[in-house]
Amino acid sequence: MSKDFERAIQSALDGELTEYNSSLLNQTLGSDSNALETYCGQMHMHALLSWRSGILDSKSRGKDERKGSSFATKSHIWSWSGWAAAALLILGFVFFSVMPSPATAAAALDIMRKAAQAGDRTYSISVVKGDSKIAMKNGHAFTYEGAKLHLRGERQFVLVLPISEGGERITGSDGIVNWDIVGHGPVKQTNDLARFRSALPGEQQDAIFLDLTSSLNQLSSDYDLSLVNIADDQAQARLVARKKSTNIPGPRVMEFTYRRNSGVIVELILQGLPRAKGGPEALRLTLTSEAPLPEKFFTHHAHHEPSRSIRDESPSPQN
Numbered sequence: 617m618s619k620d621f622e623r624a625i626q627s628a629l630d631g632e633l634t635e636y637n638s639s640l641l642n643q644t645l646g647s648d649s650n651a652l653e654t655y656c657g658q659m660h661m662h663a664l665l666s667w668r669s670g671i672l673d674s675k676s677r678g679k680d681e682r683k684g685s686s687f688a689t690k691s692h693i694w695s696w697s698g699w700a701a702a703a704l705l706i707l708g709f710v711f712f713s714v715m716p717s718p719a720t721a722a723a724a725l726d727i728m729r730k731a732a733q734a735g736d737r738t739y740s741i742s743v744v745k746g747d748s749k750i751a752m753k754n755g756h757a758f759t760y761e762g763a764k765l766h767l768r769g770e771r772q773f774v775l776v777l778p779i780s781e782g783g784e785r786i787t788g789s790d791g792i793v794n795w796d797i798v799g800h801g802p803v804k805q806t807n808d809l810a811r812f813r814s815a816l817p818g819e820q821q822d823a824i825f826l827d828l829t830s831s832l833n834q835l836s837s838d839y840d841l842s843l844v845n846i847a848d849d850q851a852q853a854r855l856v857a858r859k860k861s862t863n864i865p866g867p868r869v870m871e872f873t874y875r876r877n878s879g880v881i882v883e884l885i886l887q888g889l890p891r892a893k894g895g896p897e898a899l900r901l902t903l904t905s906e907a908p909l910p911e912k913f914f915t916h917h918a919h920h921e922p923s924r925s926i927r928d929e930s931p932s933p934q935n
Contacts, residue, residue: 625658634847642842642856721841724855727879728872737767737880738905744885746897749780752798756781760896764904771809772914786919795916802925803916811929838864851876865890880906 624637741763774788783799839857868888
């Protein structure tokens with residue numbers, strides 16, 4: 617049993633459970649049956665000792681004795697009942713406040729899914745850990761630091777990535793056509809909605825933040841979910857998703873901070889990103905705007921001059 621886990625239990629017993637310790641208890645108790653047994657045993661012992669200390673309080677006992685044995689007996693019964701009820705209440709509150717609730721996690725996913733279907737969102741991207749750059753075929757490199765991601769609905773997006781040597785790589789989709797523009801090069805477009813998405817953060821696990829609706833079942837089945845309260849902001853909560861197996865593709869941990877009332881994701885942290893092509897190990901997406909974007913913003917025409925050449929790379933129809 618780790619020292620951190622023991623300290624987390626003690627902080628729960630003391631009524632001083634921090635956000636970090638709550639998250640640690642959530643993770644450990646949901647995956648380690650021995651830890652759960654230890655936790656329950658300590659909670660039970662703490663409740664029992666609290667009850668006994670109340671029964672054996674010398675002042676209360678002295679008062680009861682002076683008032684007669686019959687009254688003392690009744691007083692002991694009421695004292696025992698009160699302590700037992702209080703102990704059970706404390707035990708239940710602490711236990712259920714730190715244990716992950718699948719129903720509550722599912723509800724959080726559901727409200728985030730509904731929010732993703734409505735309104736435009738703009739996120740800034742920053743690198744939490746690892747190299748911010750990924751090399752391109754032309755020898756230049758684009759960077760995630762300072763990148764912006766615009767979202768509309770489930771399938772429309774525009775990702776703007778600065779190029780270290782100057783210019784931008786802009787990749788997007790209007791839900792019908794995917795397209796990619798690198799610097800002053802031609803516009804590449806395709807009706808294959810799986811193309812030009814490799815630069816998207818988390819794309820290796822189908823970009824959960826882009827298509828939360830269709831990814832809901834995958835997230836629920838492939839990740840252990842837990843909710844964490846944000847101590848200094850009751851209007852928001854955080855859903856932490858930890859991958860159950862290394863055989864499952866995608867980020868190792870995802871942390872969604874969202875508004876309780878609307879489900880809008882205000883921050884998403886992706887940790888343990890696949891790095892077959894290099895790049896960052898962890899990224900943070902921060903909501904910067906919910907202002908409506910122009911109607912044609914998610915088409916490539918909104919991001920280049922009319923004279924730019926367009927190359928259609930749609931797959932050939934199967935005969």
